[in-house]
Amino acid sequence: MPWSQCPLCGTLSQLLIRQDLESWYSTLFPTIPAGEIVPAKCFDCFPEIREGDSVELRNQNGERKAGASEGYVIKILSAPDGLLYKIQFENGVECLARFQFRKTRQYHPQNVTILKDGTLRISTSGIAQDGERWDGFEIVTKEHPHYQLWKTMASNAENNE
Numbered sequence: 248m249p250w251s252q253c254p255l256c257g258t259l260s261q262l263l264i265r266q267d268l269e270s271w272y273s274t275l276f277p278t279i280p281a282g283e284i285v286p287a288k289c290f291d292c293f294p295e296i297r298e299g300d301s302v303e304l305r306n307q308n309g310e311r312k313a314g315a316s317e318g319y320v321i322k323i324l325s326a327p328d329g330l331l332y333k334i335q336f337e338n339g340v341e342c343l344a345r346f347q348f349r350k351t352r353q354y355h356p357q358n359v360t361i362l363k364d365g366t367l368r369i370s371t372s373g374i375a376q377d378g379e380r381w382d383g384f385e386i387v388t389k390e391h392p393h394y395q396l397w398k399t400m401a402s403n404a405e406n407n408e
């Protein structure tokens with residue numbers, strides 16, 4: 248199964264492709280040989296951000312001058328070199344690049360499977376550019392900042408069955 252790497256944040260994802268691999272590559276990535284890693288935005292960088300959207304920080308290393316890790320987009324600054332997002336946090340406004348935050352999302356415990364080696368398999372799906380629905384998954388290792396959160400939700404779902 249092919250791997251993709253996000254050109255914005257560097258996240259690696261493994262993709263579950265149902266169609267023939269050669270034709271998948273030649274359709275979506277005609278200049279990349281089948282089997283090679285492909286550049287594709289990750290599930291956090293892919294969604295379009297609009298003013299007013301609720302967002303959450305992705306990397307929370309160090310002190311943050313604006314406090315809370317959740318806020319909303321008050322203004323998008325646009326220029327030929329790219330976009331910057333002014334985000335209102337609890338204690339102030341910060342200007343961030345797209346890879347530093349994501350849309351606030353709900354984790355669905357039924358989409359998380361704990362694998363034998365302790366990593367998590369999180370099912371995802373979406374609509375491709377050609378309108379076809381696609382399904383994939385992310386493998387999340389223990390180093391992932393949300394590993395514990397996902398794992399807890401997965402075991403809660405198991406206990407409720």
Ligand SMILES: [Zn+2]
Binds near residue numbers: 256257289290291
């Ligand atoms: Zn990304």
